[in-house]
Amino acid sequence: MSRYEVEAAHLRQKIAAGEYQVGDTLPRISELTEERGVSPATIRRALELLEEEGLVRVVRGTGAIVQPPQPERRRIPRGVRIERDPGRGYVFPAAAHAQEPWQVHGKARRSMESAPERVTAAFGLEPGAEVLRRRRVTSPAGDPPFQIVDTWLSPTAVADAPQVADASTGPGGYLDRLEEAGHGPISWRETTRARMPSTEEARLLGISASRPVLELVLVGTSGRTEQPLEVTIRVIPADRVEIVTALERADSARWPVTPVE
Structure with a gap:
């Protein structure tokens, strides 16, 4: 996996474990960058991947908000x-x-x-x-x-x-x-x-x-x-x-x- 995929998997696991609940806002990019020792671009791309999956929704000025599970198609x-x-x-x-x-x-x-x-x-x-x-x-x-x-x-x-x-x-x-x-x-x-x-x-x-x-x-x-x-x-x-x-x-x-x- 590329580095951003590793970071996305890390955040995905925390969401699945309930560390971040539906409606919670994930730590800011600067905080995740410092915690994980990666570049802001890597964290930003990881969040984009989670957003594409429907796990979070990125709101400008607020951050990445954990979303509820998607209803059945x-x-x-x-x-x-x-x-x-x-x-x-x-x-x-x-x-x-x-x-x-x-x-x-x-x-x-x-x-x-x-x-x-x-x-x-x-x-x-x-x-x-x-x-x-x-x-x-x-x-x-x-x-x-x-x-x-x-x-x-x-x-x-x-x-x-x-x-x-x-x-x-x-x-x-x-x-x-x-x-x-x-x-x-x-x-x-x-x-x-x-x-x-x-x-x-x-x-x-x-x-x-x-x-x-x-x-x-x-x-x-x-x-x-x-x-x-x-x-x-x-x-x-x-x-x-x-x-x-x-x-x-x-x-x-x-x-x-x-x-x-």
Whole structure:
């Protein structure tokens, strides 16, 4: 092992033995350097390795904080069918089979924010334009933050259905209010990609900024104007989830194979 791997193993063993508990801050780099007789660069690289493993999270001005064990990776079924629940309204594939209770971390927020480029482009707005954002940080009950959910609503959506800006949008949520305002039926398209988190996203999810996330972007389009009304962006730590899709056979792939005449 290289020297930084030796130092990482030393700290890893102390964490495993309980010498450093979850929430504790490890000694500063200068203290570890003096104690172990190595360079600051070696300790810094050892901490980076532990951060990549999810054992610590390095916070500028504070130090390396010991993290709780990572929850088991969750399997999210992804299909193409949108269902409707009388009590909840529309139910999308990722949530269709989620029977367990979920919790909101902190308070759900509604505010006018400078929207990311993919949002302003979808709405046909100038880059950096302010758009209504509804934000929640959620997880299964008892788990650390699992996902950030940002729903951006276009100026047209807010003008036609002002209730979408309220804390409570009533039965069926903001989607029902939009369809009642004449935009039904809404259609959706989803895009998934991996990327690195922003500093704010890493803080809200309690992860290192060096750990990738999955970004799931759902764009809802008005059935009347055929223009996007909402863009919902979910950000999930990539090592906390795996996406499962059931594949279906088309008629051309049916079995048994029909002989060609």
